Amino acid sequence: MSTSTNTTPDISIQMEKKSLWKKSSFLKELVTNKALFLMLLPPFILIFINYYLPMIGVVIAFKDFNYADGFIKSPWAGLKNFKFLFMSNAAWQITRNTILYNLAFILLGLIFAVLFALALNELRSKFAAKLYQSIIFLPYFLSWVVVAYLALAVLDPNGFFNKTIARVLNINTIDWYASPQYWPVILVLVNLWKNIGYGIVIYLAGITGIDQEYYEAAILDGAGKLQQIWYITIPFLVPFMIVTTIINLGNIFRSDFGLFYQVTMQQGLLAPTTEVLDTYIYKALIFTGDIGMSSAAGLYQSIVGFFTVLCANWIVGKISEENKIF
Numbered sequence: 001m002s003t004s005t006n007t008t009p010d011i012s013i014q015m016e017k018k019s020l021w022k023k024s025s026f027l028k029e030l031v032t033n034k035a036l037f038l039m040l041l042p043p044f045i046l047i048f049i050n051y052y053l054p055m056i057g058v059v060i061a062f063k064d065f066n067y068a069d070g071f072i073k074s075p076w077a078g079l080k081n082f083k084f085l086f087m088s089n090a091a092w093q094i095t096r097n098t099i100l101y102n103l104a105f106i107l108l109g110l111i112f113a114v115l116f117a118l119a120l121n122e123l124r125s126k127f128a129a130k131l132y133q134s135i136i137f138l139p140y141f142l143s144w145v146v147v148a149y150l151a152l153a154v155l156d157p158n159g160f161f162n163k164t165i166a167r168v169l170n171i172n173t174i175d176w177y178a179s180p181q182y183w184p185v186i187l188v189l190v191n192l193w194k195n196i197g198y199g200i201v202i203y204l205a206g207i208t209g210i211d212q213e214y215y216e217a218a219i220l221d222g223a224g225k226l227q228q229i230w231y232i233t234i235p236f237l238v239p240f241m242i243v244t245t246i247i248n249l250g251n252i253f254r255s256d257f258g259l260f261y262q263v264t265m266q267q268g269l270l271a272p273t274t275e276v277l278d279t280y281i282y283k284a285l286i287f288t289g290d291i292g293m294s295s296a297a298g299l300y301q302s303i304v305g306f307f308t309v310l311c312a313n314w315i316v317g318k319i320s321e322e323n324k325i326f
Helices: 001-032 034-062 080-086 090-124 124-139 144-155 160-169 180-208 212-220 224-249 256-260 267-273 279-286 291-319
Strands: none
Touching: 001 034, 034 080, 034 291, 080 291, 090 124, 090 180, 090 224, 090 267, 090 279, 124 180, 124 224, 144 160, 144 180, 144 256, 180 224, 180 256, 180 267, 224 291, 256 279, 279 291
């Protein structure tokens, strides 16, 4: 009995010591790496202000918001804001456009980014590789306003296509901004041109991080260049592909507002093939001033994106446990 009573205090003392040791080790690490923690502080504050603090406003999605009462005192509206969003005549059209465009952006962006990264990696001249990489990456830094006017210079009725290309090819001129059937291809190409450079940088970094001994061993075994790419490079890039794809799937119900609003020059005739959820919310907010509906749409986008990421990660885990994100 005496042994039992003496053991219990000893265990509690040991647990307290472990707890104090953990706390002291954390504080020690904090002091030792204070420069790194200070570097993390600004982005943490930025994320908190821009992403976590606005979550308080989620309540607006369930309220009949008015400016006089604010989001706290405004009366509750239940699911009325969601009904307005989903029962509109354009609900199916904008949902279809949003999903199909994002799927095209994700798939084609992945394929072309990997292909260009592989091609740049094979260039023997470092100067040429850096030059091409800079040229491809440059459009990423352009604003959508600039891109929109570049597109206008080409697609305007008196623009480069109708004045030069159509004349050289001896084909009829096209009024692009009154022809919605062409715009799915136009928007996909413009998005690829602007954003592909970012993906190339990611995959090129992954390729340069591969140990060269793998390639040397493959050459000794008689493997050609295509075999080296297929059996060495691509498998090493798979984790990068999975992470970027899952992250992009999380935004499948969100669209790049600048692409669909600026590049189309807000032409109403193009709405059947260019109207997406974000532009629809913006126009509804401008014309009706209904903040509750726009908040409901934002919440809907976030929830769908969250569960899309969970499902995609679960599927990846079933296929390859080591490649899932969490």
